[in-house]
Amino acid sequence: MTKTVHHFIDGKITLGKSGRMGDVFNPATGDVTAQVALATADEVRMAIASATKALPAWAAMPPARRTQIMFKFRDLLISHTEEIATLLSAEHGKTLPDAKGELGRGIEVVEFACGIPHLLKGEYSENVGTNVDSYSVRQPVGVVAGITPFNFPAMVPMWMYPVALMCGNTFILKPSERDPSVVLRVAELLSEAGLPDGVLNVINGDKEAVDTLLTDPGVAAISFVGSTTIGEYIYKTGCAHGKRVQALCGAKNHMVVMPDADMEQATDALIGAGYGSAGERCMAISVAVAVGDEAADELVKRLAPRVQALKVAPYTDPESELGPVISRDSLDRIKGYIDSGLEAGAELVVDGRDVSLQGYENGYFLGGCLFDRVTKDMDIYKDEIFGPVLSVVRAKDYDEALGLVNDHEYGNGAAIFTRDGDAARSFANQAKIGMIGINVPIPVPVAYHSFGGWKRSLFGDHHIHGMEGVRFYTKLKTMTTRWPSGIREGAEFHFKRGSEH
DSSP: OOEEEOEEETTEEEOOOSOOEEEEEOTTTOOEEEEEEOOOHHHHHHHHHHHHHHHHHHHHSOHHHHHHHHHHHHHHHHHTHHHHHHHHHHHHOOOHHHHHHHHHHHHHHHHHHHTGGGGGOOEEEEEEETTEEEEEEEEEOOEEEEEOOSSOTTHHHHHHHHHHHHTTOEEEEEOOTTSOHHHHHHHHHHHHTTOOTTSEEEOOOSHHHHHHHHHOTTOOEEEEESOHHHHHHHHHHHHHTTOEEEEEOOOOEEEEEOTTSOHHHHHHHHHHHHHGGGGOSTTOEEEEEEESHHHHHHHHHHHHHHHHTOOBOOTTSTTOSBOOOSOHHHHHHHHHHHHHHHHHTOEEEEOOTTOOOTTOTTSOOOOOEEEESOOTTSHHHHSOOOSSEEEEEEESSHHHHHHHHHHSSEESEEEEEOSOHHHHHHHHHHOOOSEEEESOSSOOOOTTSOBOOEETTEESSOOBSHHHHHHHTEEEEEEEEEOOOSOOTTOOOSOOTTOOO
16 A cells, blocks of 8 residues: 655644645656645645744744754754665665765755854944944745755755744745655654744645745745746746745756866766766766867777666665666656757767666666767757766867857856866856866855856846855845934933832
């Protein structure tokens, strides 16, 4: 009998009442392992009402007390790492090391959030005019919501709600319906840490739930991570309804490999960055731009046997390096891109389409794929494939390589591998990209810096977590004060005899 995943409203698991259910699959077997309740608009409004009711007391709670809850939450996440990672791998398919790594990056944001009171102190200026002082504070936005993707069901929500909560907001999370169990378990742990009821609510659902969050006047701000098509819709719809919106979207991340690069280091980097988590991450390197044919030949020669040797297996195999993709639709879509690359004239050096595992014939497995001689007019270059497919593009020189990076519609992350400090400095300065790596393949910032791209990789003004996250989840208020000078004649400023102190 499959389990049913419900909602988390007002501090407890709340049964879904819509009667609409979505299937949750084990990507390794193709079997349905759970059903998830899909919320109605009224159920979403229940969560909004719960968050609204909890807001005044939570916003008024001294930051030190909120911090104590967040510290307890951190400890619970660490002590339950094995449990959460196993639950994550079972529904997503990624290897256990990948799942634990994801949770670890989420915990880093929780740790950053514990220090947020320091960032809420505001500023004070004395005597800006004669006997006039000014000071500013950051106050909570109110009830805020997050809509998160399937590929990082633990980490991406933690990019949002720990920061939002520590700024004094209450939060409604709408996770992906493809792997919903992790966020519910984590919500239970946060409640166990002492979070008051209603401060964090989790609603499972589809477009009906999303549209309710986007249009209901009780929600003041929306955070989103996912595809560009949906992100643009969320940004436009949310803004049209007067909400503050940040939408982090698609990517096509390039790694420029200069002729002087350490090729062994570059190869290692591309194996991890291109094929980790089956390529299902917005910071995956999906394009290697080799500068010069000699560098390209050497890179492909080193990559091919490494890609071919990647161990494809379910997460239960401790030697697994490449798990399944999330769904049958994703598998078919990725294979379609591989077919289109061949039709367009790219050279498929390593073909992972024919992987078949005994006992897992119905799973969504795909071996690592490596293309060479890809050109910028091909769909496999232009589109985000979101799978274990790496394309090698050959550039004649550095300027052409930089042009490829800057001309692409996405601007999430990019990297350069070189021993030349001048080339590295030029790339860091001139690349029109939100996050840059110098001999670092996936330049995801640590939690106390902020994550976000440029161009069509981000809609909105603020990146996520770090100080940018604090700015997004707070409103700035400035006070200007003047007090009468001197002592008013006849006023008494002492206790009368016999008065109570």
